[in-house]
Amino acid sequence: MPADASAQGKSFPAFEYEVGKEKIGEFARAIGVDNQVFFDREHARAAGFRDVAAPPMFAVVYCAGAMAPAIFDDEVGIDFAALVHGGQEFVWGEPVCAGDVISTVARVESIDERGGMGFYVFASESTNQDGAEVVRGTWTNIVRGA
């Protein structure tokens, strides 16, 4: 089945995520980081953060609610049984802290086919409650046997 590029450029509604201190701690423990700025408010403030800081890769947590509808979209038409996550890029802006409300929008950047595989590239942009950009993501999904 050739990859259908008709959904290229499609964008999805913004998803809002409110960042919680304990969720940051849970994520930081799972990835094995122990810097106290991820756990303790006083440490975080002493280091210049507004509140407990999120590790950079916490982006996957607040972006997930925006990415899932894009990746599962019928018009995009990804065959999940053959899906692999091929690549990922994040470009970080303002740090994310507990109490922030992060809004993420996703769009289909490109769909093309190379060597019998479908390449589905999604772009995301996340901003905080002050309108400052916190992360831009590029999510490359590869569908084998497209």
Next chain:
Amino acid sequence: MNEGDQIPELKVTPDKYLPHRYAGASGDFNPIHIDPEFAKQVGLPQNILHGLYSMALVARANVAAAGGDPRSLRRLSVQFRGMGVPEQEITVSGTVKQAGEGRVVVDTVAEQGGKKIIKNAEAELRLQ
């Protein structure tokens, strides 16, 4: 950090239940990561690590190399290759490929059992 310098290696052995904890922390409960039986049914040797978990190890090694401030990591781009598994040591290593004006770019790789699980990783770090 100067061009050609190695960053300190990070060695991590994710335990058997790490994929379950990462699933809970990230919200990604794809059964290929947490259910060995399901993983085998779809042709994998066992349940495999989340690629984004391995990317987090690459991020961690680079932040540590920059002195530990998470704000030092400005950009990270990776390609996922092969697959990582729990209960086997992962080594993250990197080489500075550009340096200047308080900013370095580090070529990073994550390997497990002699195979690359993340390749062509490029981290841009801002140094204090």
